[in-house]
Amino acid sequence: MAVYTEVSDAELEAFLADYDIGQAESFKGIAEGVENTNYVLATTRGQYMVTLYEKRVDPRDLPFFLGLMDHLAARGINCPRPIHGRDGNALRTLAGKPAAVTSFLQGMWPRRMTVKHCSPVGEATAALHLAGRDFAMKRPNALSVSGWRPLFEGSRRHIDQSLAHELSAELDFFEASWPKALPSGVIHGDLFNDNVFFLNERLSGIIDFYFACNDYLAYDVAVCLNAWCFEPDNAFNATKARALLQGYDKVRPLGDDERRALPTLARGSALRFMLTRLYDWVHTPAGAMVKRKDPNEYLAKLRFHRDVKSLMDYGL
Amino acid sequence: MAVYTEVSDAELEAFLADYDIGQAESFKGIAEGVENTNYVLATTRGQYMVTLYEKRVDPRDLPFFLGLMDHLAARGINCPRPIHGRDGNALRTLAGKPAAVTSFLQGMWPRRMTVKHCSPVGEATAALHLAGRDFAMKRPNALSVSGWRPLFEGSRRHIDQSLAHELSAELDFFEASWPKALPSGVIHGDLFNDNVFFLNERLSGIIDFYFACNDYLAYDVAVCLNAWCFEPDNAFNATKARALLQGYDKVRPLGDDERRALPTLARGSALRFMLTRLYDWVHTPAGAMVKRKDPNEYLAKLRFHRDVKSLMDYGL
Numbered sequence: 001m002a003v004y005t006e007v008s009d010a011e012l013e014a015f016l017a018d019y020d021i022g023q024a025e026s027f028k029g030i031a032e033g034v035e036n037t038n039y040v041l042a043t044t045r046g047q048y049m050v051t052l053y054e055k056r057v058d059p060r061d062l063p064f065f066l067g068l069m070d071h072l073a074a075r076g077i078n079c080p081r082p083i084h085g086r087d088g089n090a091l092r093t094l095a096g097k098p099a100a101v102t103s104f105l106q107g108m109w110p111r112r113m114t115v116k117h118c119s120p121v122g123e124a125t126a127a128l129h130l131a132g133r134d135f136a137m138k139r140p141n142a143l144s145v146s147g148w149r150p151l152f153e154g155s156r157r158h159i160d161q162s163l164a165h166e167l168s169a170e171l172d173f174f175e176a177s178w179p180k181a182l183p184s185g186v187i188h189g190d191l192f193n194d195n196v197f198f199l200n201e202r203l204s205g206i207i208d209f210y211f212a213c214n215d216y217l218a219y220d221v222a223v224c225l226n227a228w229c230f231e232p233d234n235a236f237n238a239t240k241a242r243a244l245l246q247g248y249d250k251v252r253p254l255g256d257d258e259r260r261a262l263p264t265l266a267r268g269s270a271l272r273f274m275l276t277r278l279y280d281w282v283h284t285p286a287g288a289m290v291k292r293k294d295p296n297e298y299l300a301k302l303r304f305h306r307d308v309k310s311l312m313d314y315g316l
Numbered sequence: 317m318a319v320y321t322e323v324s325d326a327e328l329e330a331f332l333a334d335y336d337i338g339q340a341e342s343f344k345g346i347a348e349g350v351e352n353t354n355y356v357l358a359t360t361r362g363q364y365m366v367t368l369y370e371k372r373v374d375p376r377d378l379p380f381f382l383g384l385m386d387h388l389a390a391r392g393i394n395c396p397r398p399i400h401g402r403d404g405n406a407l408r409t410l411a412g413k414p415a416a417v418t419s420f421l422q423g424m425w426p427r428r429m430t431v432k433h434c435s436p437v438g439e440a441t442a443a444l445h446l447a448g449r450d451f452a453m454k455r456p457n458a459l460s461v462s463g464w465r466p467l468f469e470g471s472r473r474h475i476d477q478s479l480a481h482e483l484s485a486e487l488d489f490f491e492a493s494w495p496k497a498l499p500s501g502v503i504h505g506d507l508f509n510d511n512v513f514f515l516n517e518r519l520s521g522i523i524d525f526y527f528a529c530n531d532y533l534a535y536d537v538a539v540c541l542n543a544w545c546f547e548p549d550n551a552f553n554a555t556k557a558r559a560l561l562q563g564y565d566k567v568r569p570l571g572d573d574e575r576r577a578l579p580t581l582a583r584g585s586a587l588r589f590m591l592t593r594l595y596d597w598v599h600t601p602a603g604a605m606v607k608r609k610d611p612n613e614y615l616a617k618l619r620f621h622r623d624v625k626s627l628m629d630y631g632l
Contacts, residue, residue: 040344
């Protein structure tokens, strides 16, 4: 996306006066991220990110997101660390929007995902789950099963009959058969390649906690399976999946109940991203500022998981 | 704009191997600039900008632009300094596009222009003109008088009769009465507020030389008058103009011929930006990735200059 919210020099100066991070030396809007406006800020003290929260983020969720990043950073997870103002608050206002300053993470997200990324992603996901265990705040997953049907209903008049029939059957299945009582905790919820940084072939950080919530830990693993273990032609790569799952297991072994549930969770996660992408696709004008993501990619992944018989299909 | 060209990790790594500037530690597409794709690159050695030249820049002009930045930087002008590869070349290829690495300039462009910016802008423009005097390469100004009528012809069926009549009369006037034989040299050609950086109230650098060319030096001053000396409601601010012109005069005094020509040059410069904006406006779909700029702003400026009787109207 382009920068959504312009910040004037006077607004930035007044904003930074409430922090103890030096004076601005450069301030550049960056083109990554879809939900919020992000600036790279260089000051006399160092580099920071400034995020302005746009309308797709509910301001009531911001204390959860910022509190979680504080919590995880304090437990050694490499994630953006909220910088608190002189009054102790990390959540402030800039150009009329809720805004926060965070530390700047080194590294680059891998444009081309290879098998060497998968074990580190699995390990980092498990480490995040362990570090989040004693985080006190709660945020239900608004994009779990009960959130899917409204997305479908809001899109169905734009899609053809046979696809509508297939998606409707999927919803019926999940509403009846979603796994129950799996180990829960804080999940990232959106561990796609553009949210994971690598530096010199090592995972150097995780960003973008704005879908984080409480849900089954194994559901986060399912999201990763979809995000990291398919090839550009949507073919599943079992070598990548094995590396990812073994990486996770090294740090937090999945229980038998989680392993049994994984194909359903992965199929559900594919439906979730299929539906959010479909909803955005049919509601975003072609050529708009926001780049639309292809829902069909996730339809193909959904169909793959529907045919999975056991974890052997995931390379284990 | 958003990033036009995505660069993969492998492409970036191969590209940087031809330079002696260290390994990449972060690489972020920035949302500023309309013509090209720009990334902020942090390496183990420092910060740089990486620019990929998109289709609106003619590759044959790139040696002029990069050579000029080299020339000006060597003469103490704070502008992006092209970084040369191990083989001596500054112009290379990245992700299939012509590309260059330049130094990173500190500072921020002023979102709100005030009178305190105007004298430094005048001084810096004059210093740039003096530093460019012995630059050997030439590039004619493709957007001077002879380039205007094609823009008008390409837009006229989209505008109403009375505006077409007014613009046509302007073109007749300029084709007959454009000043002749004024002092010429290298001009920046696009000294708008987003191309001038300030740091601690001092001008810290000038960027974006991709409209630079050979033309009347006073034409660059005319562009600055239009870019810096009008209020958001299009009212002319003579105090700003006086500061700008006095700043310029301090470093390179305008000759009498240049002073006499200034109202015509300013009116012509207003027409030039009016026409390029109009052309983009009528040829860019609403809601496209590129933010369209309002041509009417420059129509108002054109009309102001048409009524200027002497430099007293510019505050001198």
